[in-house]
Amino acid sequence: MDTITLAGPLEARLAAVQAAGFNQVMLAARDIVGHPQGIAAAIAAVRASGLRVTGFQVLRDFEGLSGALHSYKVEIAQQMILMARAVGARLLLACSSTLPQATQDPAAQARDLRKLAMLALPHGIRVAYEALSWGRHIDEVHEAWDLVARADMPNLGLGIDSYHILATDTALARLDEVDPRMIFLVQLSDFLWERTPTPQERLETARHFRVFPGEGVHGAAVADLVRRLDAMGYRGDYSFEVFNDDYQQLPLAQVCERARRGALWLAEGVLRRAVPLPGGALRRA
Template identity: 55%
Template sequence: MNLSNFGMDTVTLAGTLEAKLDASRVAGFSQLMLWAKDLVNYPGGLDAAVQLVRRSGVRVTGIQVMRDYEGLSGTLHDYKVDVAKSMMEICRAVGSPLLMVCSSTSKHASGEPAKIARDLAKLATLGVPLNVKVGFEALSWGRNISEYQQAWEVVEMADHSNLGIVIDSFHMLANGAELDSLGQIPGSKIAMVQLSDFMWREIRSSEERIETARHLRVFPGEGEHSAELSALVRSIDRAGYRGDYSFEVFNDDFLQMAPELVALRARRSAKWVTDQVLRRSLQIRAPARAVQMSS
């Protein structure tokens, strides 16, 4: 793991698409997670937005976000498949290798794991000719899948090379998830890691969970769960994950700050995260070196 593995999510930054790209690049990031609305709502239109991103030289790590997809039937399922196809075309246009899919909150969605796995496999198959991978994330308020272990269960059941799990630290921390099971997920099946923290130890209601998620996240190293975040990142690193980390920090205060200042906070956070892994690795290896020196 090094600083080149880290990038931001545009939802964290105020301003235009140009301002977000510039702030990210000036802060030293070479990658950025985009939302489809960043592109389709661009004043010059989608094609102009795509050209802007490609000219910037910033690598797009993924496109957010396909909602309420899995577990549906009939015309509702067909409708969501059409939406997914459109989002995958956006991925291809802007050079994104990943479409993010979050677990459904729909009352119309089946909770049958086999059905969910089939739907995810179908989406992954649609992405193959476009070179777009599907990453499935457990929302902490998902109707049928709200824990990362459940998300991994259906991803593993789907058994599709173009499908992986998204690890999101906020939703894990908000649920008080245990981290032991992280080591059972192969690094090759992790499609993306999204990092953020928040300012209090407990979330006491579903309403507070959603409010915190959408308005009050902070960067790793700024919140109340630094120990858990350190353990999470080290566990993923030990599992062999060598992919991208994205700071997905929904924060209303940050949207009232210059994007350049927020991007610098993100850069400090990236250094904090890499220090947690490096420091722990050195501590583990030190006794072995001492033994060699004394022999």
């Protein structure tokens, strides 16, 4: 479960996630810095929840910059890494740059990703690099993988988001180019219309109108993606990356129940595996 889907105080969101049967949570930096009692209170709430932190998000627009912009982004990255460590996250999500100032030079982009990975390495943190479907130069998963492979750092891997693959209509065969050992995170969501053809429409849908897997019109495509990753040997975490303005207006328990149905759809209907439920029981397909 991802906190970005839920409204309300951090403690209430964490409790609702746990009550719905999830044992992991994906945190955003604003969860920590926006806590009314301060950062220390937010960290204490996360640790008291008993939830494992899947990852920490999101570092934006890092690669391909120069001069003062690059120095500024390095400082931001350092602070994000320290916050990730403080909440117990071992993964930082970074997404492809959207800035017009970013260079198209892949050597420079890879150099910057290598630097980011080196900044994270002493803290025991891995970096998952994700292609945004409205990225300036990197907007598809295989392009992100090319940069990750070029940077060649053991703690730098790929973040895969089903939404961006659907939005760009990327052929799943492109995933065959990827080393499954270097996929660090898979984020899943769906949406309710057939196509999002322009970068601006992709951005608006991504930030306001996603739904949980199994709720949208692309369920078959999401299932195909998950099965392909599973066949490749991916055994890492799945996180529901669901930005939805309507869900922000619903009670926490109702939204988490929708997420729970999505988890059962994924585990039982797609992966055909037993999944833990509240109370320690196992439900099998």
